[in-house]
Amino acid sequence: STRAGERGRRVPLTVCCCHCPMFRAATRGVRGTSSAADATAGCLSASATSSAAPPSAHPALSVCLIHPGAAPYMRWDARGPKMVKPRNIIRHWKIKPGDxxxxxxxKEKGKxxxxLATDAxxxxxxxxxxNLRKIFWQNKWIYIEKKIHYSNVLLLDPVLRETTRVALRYTDDGQKVRISKKTGTVIPWPESKRRIINYEDKADGPKDTLPEDALARTYDYKKDVEMMRMIRQTMTKYNRDVR
Structure with a gap:
C-alpha cells in the first residue's frame, strides 16, 4: 500500500508482517488460522492510517508501524559468527601463510x-x-581479499608450477615435510614471520624483575596458617579463654 507523501509523492508504506517479532509472539500457536488472519488485517488497517513510515526495501528489514521497538531486532543476526563444527575441524593444515x-x-578458478592468512x-x-571485494575505506574505494574455503585451493608444485595434492611425511629426526604427489619433490614450509627476541642481549627496563628476585621465596605457608588460626580463635564467641 502507499500514501500521499510530500509534494504528491507516493511513498510505500511499511506494514506489520510475519517478520515482526511482536507479531510472531502475538500469533504464536494460531498461525494459519482465522485468528492469525485477523491479526494481520488489524496491522494492515492500522498501518494504512499512519502518517509516518520510512520506505522499505525488504520486509525482513522493514520498520513495523505497530511495533516500532521491534526494528533493531530485525537487523540483529541471532546466529552469531558461523564457525566450523568440531567434527569438521582440520587437524593437520598443509597450507600456511606465505605458501x-x-x-x-x-569463480576464481585458475588464479x-x-x-596471506588462514582461519582455522x-x-x-x-x-x-x-575473491576481491570493493569497500569504501578512508574516503576512497579499495579492493580487499575475502576468504576462500580450504578445499578450493591446492599448493603449487615447485617444479611444474601447477596445483598438486601433497602428503605429510616425517623425517628420521621427526620433522614434518610436505611431499608433492605429482613429482615427489619436497615443498618447503614458508618462513615464520614471528619476531624472535634475544632476551640475553636485551637491557633490563625499569619495570623488569630480576630472576633472583622472582625466584625468592617470600611466603611462609605454615606461618600464615598459624596466624589465621589465632585470629579465628580470638573472634569466635565460644572462646572462653580470651577475654
Missing amino acids: EVGVIMG TGKV LRNQVKVKGC
Whole structure:
C-alpha cells in the first residue's frame, strides 16, 4: 500500500508482517488460522492510517508501524559468527601463510596467489589477488581479499608450477615435510614471520624483575596458617579463654 507523501509523492508504506517479532509472539500457536488472519488485517488497517513510515526495501528489514521497538531486532543476526563444527575441524593444515597456492574451484578458478592468512575456525584461507571485494575505506574505494574455503585451493608444485595434492611425511629426526604427489619433490614450509627476541642481549627496563628476585621465596605457608588460626580463635564467641 502507499500514501500521499510530500509534494504528491507516493511513498510505500511499511506494514506489520510475519517478520515482526511482536507479531510472531502475538500469533504464536494460531498461525494459519482465522485468528492469525485477523491479526494481520488489524496491522494492515492500522498501518494504512499512519502518517509516518520510512520506505522499505525488504520486509525482513522493514520498520513495523505497530511495533516500532521491534526494528533493531530485525537487523540483529541471532546466529552469531558461523564457525566450523568440531567434527569438521582440520587437524593437520598443509597450507600456511606465505605458501603459493592455486584456486581449483569457484569463480576464481585458475588464479594463483600467495596465502596471506588462514582461519582455522572456519577452514578458510585468504589468497592475494583472489575473491576481491570493493569497500569504501578512508574516503576512497579499495579492493580487499575475502576468504576462500580450504578445499578450493591446492599448493603449487615447485617444479611444474601447477596445483598438486601433497602428503605429510616425517623425517628420521621427526620433522614434518610436505611431499608433492605429482613429482615427489619436497615443498618447503614458508618462513615464520614471528619476531624472535634475544632476551640475553636485551637491557633490563625499569619495570623488569630480576630472576633472583622472582625466584625468592617470600611466603611462609605454615606461618600464615598459624596466624589465621589465632585470629579465628580470638573472634569466635565460644572462646572462653580470651577475654
